[in-house]
Each structure stands twice: as C-alpha cells, then as structure tokens.
Amino acid sequence: MTGFRPTINDVALAAGVSRSTASRVVNDVPGASDPVRARVRAAVAELGYRPNESARALASGRRRAVDVIAVSSGAGRLGTHPYFSRVLAGMMPVLEEADAQLRLHAMGSEPGAGDIEEIAANATLGVVLADAGPAVARRFHRRCRRVVSMVPTAASVPGMEADNTGGAYAAVGELHRLGRRRIAAVHGPAGNPCAADRRLGYLRAAEDLGLPVLDADGDFCREGGYATASRLLERDPGIDAMFVACDLMAAGAVQAITATGRRVPEDVSVIGFDDSIAAVCANPPLTTMRLPVEEMAAAAIRLLLDGSPVRGHRQYFPVELVTRRSTRA
Amino acid sequence: MTGFRPTINDVALAAGVSRSTASRVVNDVPGASDPVRARVRAAVAELGYRPNESARALASGRRRAVDVIAVSSGAGRLGTHPYFSRVLAGMMPVLEEADAQLRLHAMGSEPGAGDIEEIAANATLGVVLADAGPAVARRFHRRCRRVVSMVPTAASVPGMEADNTGGAYAAVGELHRLGRRRIAAVHGPAGNPCAADRRLGYLRAAEDLGLPVLDADGDFCREGGYATASRLLERDPGIDAMFVACDLMAAGAVQAITATGRRVPEDVSVIGFDDSIAAVCANPPLTTMRLPVEEMAAAAIRLLLDGSPVRGHRQYFPVELVTRRSTRA
DNA sequence: TTGAAAGCGCTAACAA
DNA sequence: TTGTTAGCGCTTTCAA
Numbered sequence: 001m002t003g004f005r006p007t008i009n010d011v012a013l014a015a016g017v018s019r020s021t022a023s024r025v026v027n028d029v030p031g032a033s034d035p036v037r038a039r040v041r042a043a044v045a046e047l048g049y050r051p052n053e054s055a056r057a058l059a060s061g062r063r064r065a066v067d068v069i070a071v072s073s074g075a076g077r078l079g080t081h082p083y084f085s086r087v088l089a090g091m092m093p094v095l096e097e098a099d100a101q102l103r104l105h106a107m108g109s110e111p112g113a114g115d116i117e118e119i120a121a122n123a124t125l126g127v128v129l130a131d132a133g134p135a136v137a138r139r140f141h142r143r144c145r146r147v148v149s150m151v152p153t154a155a156s157v158p159g160m161e162a163d164n165t166g167g168a169y170a171a172v173g174e175l176h177r178l179g180r181r182r183i184a185a186v187h188g189p190a191g192n193p194c195a196a197d198r199r200l201g202y203l204r205a206a207e208d209l210g211l212p213v214l215d216a217d218g219d220f221c222r223e224g225g226y227a228t229a230s231r232l233l234e235r236d237p238g239i240d241a242m243f244v245a246c247d248l249m250a251a252g253a254v255q256a257i258t259a260t261g262r263r264v265p266e267d268v269s270v271i272g273f274d275d276s277i278a279a280v281c282a283n284p285p286l287t288t289m290r291l292p293v294e295e296m297a298a299a300a301i302r303l304l305l306d307g308s309p310v311r312g313h314r315q316y317f318p319v320e321l322v323t324r325r326s327t328r329a
Numbered sequence: 330m331t332g333f334r335p336t337i338n339d340v341a342l343a344a345g346v347s348r349s350t351a352s353r354v355v356n357d358v359p360g361a362s363d364p365v366r367a368r369v370r371a372a373v374a375e376l377g378y379r380p381n382e383s384a385r386a387l388a389s390g391r392r393r394a395v396d397v398i399a400v401s402s403g404a405g406r407l408g409t410h411p412y413f414s415r416v417l418a419g420m421m422p423v424l425e426e427a428d429a430q431l432r433l434h435a436m437g438s439e440p441g442a443g444d445i446e447e448i449a450a451n452a453t454l455g456v457v458l459a460d461a462g463p464a465v466a467r468r469f470h471r472r473c474r475r476v477v478s479m480v481p482t483a484a485s486v487p488g489m490e491a492d493n494t495g496g497a498y499a500a501v502g503e504l505h506r507l508g509r510r511r512i513a514a515v516h517g518p519a520g521n522p523c524a525a526d527r528r529l530g531y532l533r534a535a536e537d538l539g540l541p542v543l544d545a546d547g548d549f550c551r552e553g554g555y556a557t558a559s560r561l562l563e564r565d566p567g568i569d570a571m572f573v574a575c576d577l578m579a580a581g582a583v584q585a586i587t588a589t590g591r592r593v594p595e596d597v598s599v600i601g602f603d604d605s606i607a608a609v610c611a612n613p614p615l616t617t618m619r620l621p622v623e624e625m626a627a628a629a630i631r632l633l634l635d636g637s638p639v640r641g642h643r644q645y646f647p648v649e650l651v652t653r654r655s656t657r658a
Numbered sequence: 659t660t661g662a663a664a665g666c667g668c669t670a671a672c673a674a
Numbered sequence: 675t676t677g678t679t680a681g682c683g684c685t686t687t688c689a690a
Contacts, residue, residue, distance in 0.1 A: 007684085008683065008685095009684095017660080017661085018660065018662075019662095021659085021661075023685060024659095027685085032660080033660090036659080036660085051683085051684075052684070054383045054386035054392065054683080055383075055387050055666090055683035056683080057383035057666090058384050058387050058666045058682090059665080059683075060666085060685055061666070082606060085411075085414035088414075088417065093433075096432065096433075099392075104421060222610065248606075255614065277607065278606065280551055280580075281551065281606070281611055282611070282612055283580070283584045283587060284584065285584065337667065337668065338668095346676080347678075349676075349677065349679095350675085352668070353669095360676080362676090380667085380668075381666085381668070383666085384669085384682090385667080385668055386668090387682045387684085388667075388669040388682055389668080389670085660690080661688100661690080663686100663688085663689100664686090664688100665684100665685090666683105666685085668682085670679100670680090670682105671679090672677105672678085672679080674676080674677080674678090
C-alpha cells in the first residue's frame with residue numbers, strides 16, 4: 001500500500017465509467033456529461049490520482065513542457081544574470097513536482113515571427129514570457145492561449161504583477177525621509193514594462209514631494225548603470241541620492257559614484273531594486289526594494305499547470321524595502 | 330520524410346535482429362554478440378536513431394534523470410549563488426538535448442546516510458556532485474557507479490578538474506609582478522577540495538617568491554570574505570594585496586578593505602576566483618581567475634550520458650586571468 | 659455522451 | 675545469444 005500509485009483505470013473503475021471517459025474528464029476535453037464529470041473528479045480526488053507524464057507523452061506524441069522565453073538578453077548571459085537565475089530557481093521545484101519539462105528559449109528583443117510561430121505551435125503546457133514587451137507578448141498570446149508573463153505587459157496577456165510603481169514610490173520616499181532632496185533616477189530601458197512602472201513611481205513621488213526630476217534611461221545591466229549614473233552626475237553634480245531601477249545597474253551606479261570621488265551613502269545615497277545577489281556584492285551593499293521573483297516564477301508555472309489562464313488575469317506581489325549600507329549614513 | 334523519427338523497430342529491421350536485441354545493444358546491457366552489436370550500432374548511426382525517452386520511462390518505470398547534489402549550501406541560496414546558477418545554466422542545454430531531466434537536491438555539508446542511499450537507489454543516468462567533500466563523494470560512489478564530481482575529490486570518483494592550484498599560483502604571481510610583497514589569502518572552507526587546491530597554489534607561490542604567508546580560512550560566502558579579510562587586516566595592517574579564493578568572498582573582502590579606509594587597488598590589490606557576476610558587481614570590479622564553470626557542468630553531464638564514467642577519470646580545464654580594476658593601480 | 663479497441667515506443671520476463 | 679510476448683499508462687480514433 002505504500003508506493004501504490006493509482007492509474008486512470010483505477011479512477012475509471014471507482015467512478016464506474018470507461019477509461020476513455022475518465023481520460024476526457026481529466027484532460028478537460030468535451031465529451032462527458034456533467035454528472036459523469038463530477039463522479040470522475042471525485043474519484044480522482046479520492047484516490048489522489050496523478051497522471052503518468054511518460055505515458056501521456058507517449059500516447060499523445062508530445063511532452064508536457066513549459067516554454068520559457070527570455071527576451072532581451074543574450075544567450076550567454078542567462079547563466080549569470082541574477083534575475084533569470086532566480087526565475088529558474090523558482091520554477092524548477094514546481095515543474096519537478098508536476099513532472100513537466102522546462103524549455104528555455106533565449107531571444108533578442110525583436111524575436112522573429114518565425115520563432116514565435118514555432119514555439120507557440122509546439123507549446124504544450126504553455127509559455128512563460130520572462131521579460132517581453134507588449135508587442136511580443138501580444139503576438140504570443142494571439143497564437144497560443146496559454147501564455148503568462150512574468151511582468152505586467154499587454155492588458156490582455158495574463159501576468160504576474162509586482163508593485164513596481166509602489167516600490168519605486170517608496171524608495172524615493174525613503175530617500176526623502178533621510179533628508180535627500182536632489183534624488184536622481186536611473187530607469188530601465190525605454191520599452192520595458194517594469195521599467196515604465198518604476199519610472200512612474202519615481203515621477204509621482206518627485207511630484208508629491210516637490211522634488212526636481214533628474215533622470216535618464218539605462219539598460220538593466222551593470223554597464224548601463226555605470227554609464228547613466230556618470231552622465232547624471234555630470235549633468236547635475238548636486239545629486240545627493242539615486243534611485244536605480246535594478247540592482248545590477250545600481251552596482252554599476254555605485255561604482256560610477258565612487259569613481260567621481262563621492263562617497264556612498266555620505267554624499268550620495270543609493271537604493272536599488274530586486275534584492276538580487278548584485279545588491280550584496282556591491283560596495284557598499286545596497287539598500288534595495290525586494291522583488292519576490294522566485295514566488296512570482298512559481299506562481300506563473302502553477303497558473304499554466306492549472307489550465308488556460310483567463311484573459312487579462314493578474315496576480316499581485318508586494319515589494320519590500322531591504323535596508324543595507326548604501327543608505328545608512 | 331521531414332519529421333520522420335526512426336524507432337527501435339526500424340533499427341532492428343535494418344540490422345536484421347529482433348527489437349529486444351536492438352534494445353540490449355542500445356542500452357549496453359549484456360546479451361548480444363559482438364558482431365550483432367556492431368551491426369546494430371551501425372544501423373543506429375545510419376538512421377540517426379535516438380530513443381524516445383517517454384517510451385523508455387513508461388516501459389522501464391523510471392525516468393531518465395540526472396541528480397544534481399548541491400552540498401554545503403542552504404536550499405534558499407541555490408537560486409542566487411552565482412556558482413550554482415552557472416552550473417545549472419551549463420547543464421540545461423545538454424540535458425534538454427538528451428531529453429533528460431534534472432533533479433536538484435540541496436543538502437547540508439553532512440548529508441544523512443539515508444539521503445545518499447535514497448538518491449543513489451533512484452538514480453538513473455547518474456549523480457553530479459556539485460561541491461562535495463571526499464567523504465560524501467566516496468559514499469555516493471560506493472552505492473552508485475554513475476557519479477561525477479564538479480570538483481576534484483576522492484581519487485576514485487570521476488571528476489572535472491580545473492587548474493585551481495595553477496590559477497591560485499598565477500594570481501599570486503600577478504600580484505607579485507605588480508610589486509606587491511605582503512600578499513594575504515582568504516581561503517575557502519577547510520574541508521573543501523577546491524579550496525585546498527587554491528590554498529596549495531598560494532602557499533607554493535609564496536614559497537617560490539619568498540613571500541610571507543598571511544592567510545586564513547573563509548567560507549565561500551560574502552559574509553565570510555568580509556569577516557576574514559577584516560581579521561587579516563587587523564592582524565597585519567601592512568598587507569598590500571589579497572588573493573581571495575572566490576569572487577563572492579572577494580566582493581566581501583573589498584567591502585572590508587574599503588571599510589578600513591584603505592583603497593582598492595591603490596593600497597590593497599585584490600584578485601578573486603571564478604569570474605562570476607559577483608566580480609563585476611564588486612566595487613571596484615574584480616580582477617579574477619576565470620573558471621569555465623558552464624563548460625565543466627556540460628562536460629559532467631555528457632560523461633554521464635555516455636555511460637558509466639571510469640573510476641578515477643579526470644577531465645581538465647584551464648583557469649585564466651581576467652583583469653579588472655581591483656589590480657590596475 | 660459513452661465505451662471498445664488499437665496502439666504510442668520501449669523494456670523485460672520468458673522461451674528457445 | 676537470440677527472439678517472442680506482454681505489457682507500462684495513457685490518448686484517440688471509431689462505433690455504438
């Protein structure tokens with residue numbers, strides 16, 4: 001009795017129907033009356049039935065897999081980019097549990113229509129968009145119902161939504177609370193939806209607090225953080241704080257700030273975003289807005305596992321301030 | 330003719346044998362004469378046959394999977410630890426290609442015998458030890474032939490071996506070349522095989538160059554790097570360079586050094602090890618010894634995919650100096 | 659709406 | 675050493 005795992009035959013037997021009917025119910029395909037559906041579902045629950053994925057794949061000719069699309073980053077960077085590491089780490093145990101496969105696709109910010117077509121055509125459980133803009137997201141969603149985005153994007157595409165705007169707003173508020181009055185911002189890249197929300201949070205806070213807007217766009221990479229922070233500092237040497245839209249860029253920003261001879265946090269306080277490994281490696285370690293990336297990734301997978309997510313579905317996640325040395329004067 | 334994929338039946342037919350015989354050859358199990366083996370193998374090559382993993386799993390009752398054992402790190406850290414991210418990134422495409430599964434096991438540095446027993450018993454393709462000491466490695470190897478370690482460990486256990494000793498030696502040599510004469514070292518944890526090799530390289534270089542030995546053990550984490558570097562500096566304020574056995578620790582060491590008011594690299598030059606994301610996030614960015622982690626991880630998987638690796642097998646990888654600002658005076 | 663039946667591609671007894 | 679024969683658990687026609 002210990003290692004026994006019920007098969008669909010057991011379910012069919014318990015529900016008093018044929019194997020095919022049980023299969024139909026389990027797979028949510030038409031061809032079973034409501035009362036029968038209920039009986040089968042009860043049997044499934046009762047027995048704790050879970051389909052054997054190998055048998056499924058063999059019989060149907062396709063493997064259950066989630067396609068993860070990592071837009072906007074070079075393939076080589078996937079292994080080291082802190083965000084994607086966390087995304088994968090969050091997904092892996094859920095996928096494991098469901099005995100499903102992870103297919104990772106790295107593509108540039110302008111994926112070819114052919115790529116999208118092919119991935120959508122071969123998708124089984126669905127597609128997770130790791131960092132896609134609205135245009136790409138819509139194109140996927142048009143071809144494949146089972147799509148979920150790790151970031152808020154086109155309104156119709158189901159997505160995980162962290163409180164990016166609120167987080168950015170809170171970061172600026174914190175800086176203001178610490179007495180800073182010339183708070184600059186290094187945003188993410190122009191087309192990026194997360195970047196847009198964080199930018200909005202900054203702008204709103206600046207307005208509400210009556211602060212000058214001192215900002216520029218970056219690229220979510222360390223190099224861009226360095227370059228943008230340098231430029232900002234040159235343009236306005238009086239800057240006494242920086243809100244940087246991701247930790248990798250913030251690590252670069254701190255390098256840029258100290259390279260000018262300024263001290264962090266004494267001369268310029270810095271708050272990043274993400275709470276990735278980059279935050280603690282920076283010098284000084286970064287105060288940052290923590291994004292629950294692993295939880296968001298796990299939730300995205302669960303959504304796909306549970307069936308076709310409803311159009312426009314949103315799942316919300318909080319963002320929290322983590323205080324480290326880059327703000328503690 | 331485009332999407333046709335030969336089955337084992339096609340192979341058997343082409344080789345003029347039964348399906349079972351073909352299966353035996355493909356799976357390298359006894360029960361086929363040498364001439365027959367050759368014929369079947371020829372047919373496999375000719376047709377480009379690749380077994381259907383779903384069918385295999387269904388028929389045999391077990392899924393082809395590689396068990397990756399991440400010893401010595403808390404489960405929560407896996408997603409963010411730069412080393413493991415790179416290991417996973419290196420393995421993923423190879424596994425994908427072979428249609429095999431990745432099972433990740435995180436365990437403390439002293440895994441229970443029960444854990445080892447269970448994983449070894451359920452292993453199919455084999456086990457990759459990500460960072461295990463000789464004792465754990467030997468215990469796994471005793472119970473399961475298909476084991477390969479990502480680091481040199483017990484002599485009998487097949488392993489990937491980067492030139493840790495040579496890398497450490499070269500790092501100290503570089504520091505010496507830059508005019509440094511009081512070169513300290515932050516080693517890895519005592520029992521760690523990689524740490525031991527890097528320590529050896531440091532000690533040899535110190536001896537060869539006539540330098541004082543100024544060292545202490547760390548833990549391969551940023552916190553440990555910070556603490557150990559602080560201690561070293563307190564003990565010997567004249568230190569003018571540091572060789573730190575991993576980038577995460579080196580990022581911490583740089584934080585510790587600058588916290589004392591010293592400048593990097595003017596007062597103290599620093600060289601790390603790995604070339605992970607931590608190296609570029611540190612401030613200043615770290616000169617480091619690059620370890621080809623992704624390649625090593627891919628090679629480990631291929632070794633397992635190719636069958637039982639031979640006892641004591643070693644695969645060697647070079648380590649290269651990558652120069653960044655932490656040494657450029 | 660339901661069920662019967664035929665495999666999916668492979669492994670593993672069992673016989674020969 | 676080899677071949678024959680049952681399935682593994684499931685999906686999917688096809689008939690009823």
